[in-house]
Amino acid sequence: MSAGSAVETRSSWLPLFVVMLAQVQLAFNAWNVSITGITEDLGISPTTVGLANTASTFAVSAFLLLGAKITAKIGPVLAFRIGVIIPALAAILIATAQDGSVLFIAQSITGASNAITLPALTIIIAASFQGKQQASAIGYFAASIPLAQVVSLLIAGQFASTIGWRWSFVLVASIGLINFAASFLLKPVPPQKNLIVDWTGGMLAAISIILISFGMSVMNDWGLLTASGNAPISIGEFSVVPFFFVAAVIFAQLFLSRTRKRMAEQKVPLVNLDIVGTRSERATVTVMGLMLFVGTAVSFLMPLYMQVVQGFVGIEVSFAVIPYTISIFIANTLVSRLYSRFAPRTIASVSMTVVTLALVWLSFTIANDWGQASVIIGLVVLGLAQGCVVALVFNSLLTSAPAENAGDVGAIRGLTHNLSGSAGIAVASAFAVGLLTSSAYAAANDSEVFTPEIVEQINFDNVNFFTNAQLEQVLTERTDATEEQIAFAVEEFTESRLTALRTTMLVLGGLAALAIVPARRMPGFQKEDLYVGYPESDEKKD
The missing domain is CATH 1.20.1250.20 (MFS general substrate transporter like domains)
Incomplete structure (x- = not known):
């Protein structure tokens, strides 16, 4: 009998519900409809609000590969708990912020914690479901992102127009607390305690990703080839953006070379290229x-x-x-x-x-x-x-x-x-x-x-x-x-x-x-x- 025709044992959908609610928390975006309120309240420019929002994207991108190994080492359930409670606390910081610097700090913390949450969610799905049920679970899991977008558009837009933008982040914090409590309903997945994390490879990957992300974020304002009038630095008439991309490629090549070497030596790589x-x-x-x-x-x-x-x-x-x-x-x-x-x-x-x-x-x-x-x-x-x-x-x-x-x-x-x-x-x-x-x-x-x-x-x-x-x-x-x-x-x-x-x-x-x-x-x-x-x-x- 082939594995595809074997009778599957259906598991409880509870882990999927918990994972989807966590994804709603991570994907809940109250920023786009709260820009006016934040700028008026904190006395900062819309551009500053946009940069604060992208701080989370930079952080999560930079440390995702490293976060996957940290998640495996400490266990996905513990990583899940850390990854939902820290953004909840960061959301409280944003909700009570009195100046723009708090936004950058909170979003950077959120992004770094999301770097261990995202791999944890995938591991929990893989460990909780098999076969056709796993395929359905992956579809529902992917659907939680647009679901979060719909919810955040409706709720945050309404809050911004009525009781104020801060309440959107109070809601995010509340969802985080619910997720933390729900994590105790998840079955433990054994951690790989003896796993050796390639910290050097993690830093090489992080530097490359940060350079790429930052280069793309300022490309429009600073100019792709020729430096614009808005560019704070330039090399003659040329933009520094291409140099960010060249440096990113160099660090990426160093990371890939190190990863292939570790795999050839039977050592655990930061990410398995297989x-x-x-x-x-x-x-x-x-x-x-x-x-x-x-x-x-x-x-x-x-x-x-x-x-x-x-x-x-x-x-x-x-x-x-x-x-x-x-x-x-x-x-x-x-x-x-x-x-x-x-x-x-x-x-x-x-x-x-x-x-x-x-x-x-x-x-x-x-x-x-x-x-x-x-x-x-x-x-x-x-x-x-x-x-x-x-x-x-x-x-x-x-x-x-x-x-x-x-x-x-x-x-x-x-x-x-x-x-x-x-x-x-x-x-x-x-x-x-x-x-x-x-x-x-x-x-x-x-x-x-x-x-x-x-x-x-x-x-x-x-x-x-x-x-x-x-x-x-x-x-x-x-x-x-x-x-x-x-x-x-x-x-x-x-x-x-x-x-x-x-x-x-x-x-x-x-x-x-x-x-x-x-x-x-x-x-x-x-x-x-x-x-x-x-x-x-x-x-x-x-």
Whole structure:
């Protein structure tokens, strides 16, 4: 009897409930709808709030690989407890903050603790469920992220508009306390007490990831090649950003070289490279990275479109993106039902094709009227396909790896999620702003309405996705433009802004199309092999 046809013993769903609630805590984002309240309360700029928020992303990305080994050494249940109680305490710090420095400290602490939580969640799933039940659990687990996004959009948006932004972080702290209490219901998973952690490798990886993350976060403001006027440092006329990326590659190569050496010497590496040692596994990670890059970019661009083009605020944005987010949630939870009928490579290929078509559809249909049914339908279709891919690739990686490497799979998943997401936002922003700048500059120079003197007064280095009202204010205060010239500028800028967003969506569709190729290299096993791992005949170890 094959393992795929063996009768499975179904386990209690309690561990899944606990893990999902922990993921809701980690993914709960009250920042985007609380910016106005935080800036007014603490007297800091919106940019400072944004940087404080990204401090968590930097920390969790930098220490995820190290966190996976720490989790294995102390045990996933203890790591889970630490990983939910520390962010809860950090949320209390934010809720009671009186100055901006507290935000940076609290978010850095939260990110560092999340670096052990994410691998712990994956290990608990792997240890608690098997076979088809494990596949369903992974789908529900993946669905907890969009679930948290829906909840945070609704609750935090409402709190920010009524009782105040601080109560959102009180809620996060409360969820953390509930998670800590619920952790005592989990069955213990034996720790690997004798595990030797590669601290040197951990530092090499952390430095590389921090350099990449920081470079992507400042790329838009400092300039990618030529230093912008906002760059605090530069090398002549050149931006320092490329040097961050070069240094990151050097440290990454040092880390990989050290890891391969430790594996050859039969020592425990910081991350077992065998989990991405086959063509199918590398293809799976590639599809995951491209999907998260595109998905995060869209999740950033659409609210930007709603707020700038449509003029939506607060709770209006929350309600507008809910259909898209719910569609991701539905696909995450239901895609496991396809596993017994279709191979992973088939599901992934079809899903990425649908993602591509949905993005192309959106690039041609978004306009200055959010009420279009075509836009909403396009977002829902995109969300369904995106949700299928995200749950599928996680399941494919976890089922292919030995149980003892589940923490490494969780670390790779979390690292890919954070780096691809950060890159998606940074690159999409830079591309869209670059298009907008070039279009606005060309329109101003080619226009008979603008004089050369007015063109010189406009600072094209600081062109961004302003609303029409903001643009009018800038032109009135900083230039000698007449009312006729301002009206013309607003009209041209409105068209350029929409064109930039449409073109960026089309380019993202092209990137999604590129993922179809690696998707075809994902596992092609039949249903009886699905929960056993990759067939040996389908793999070639390098």
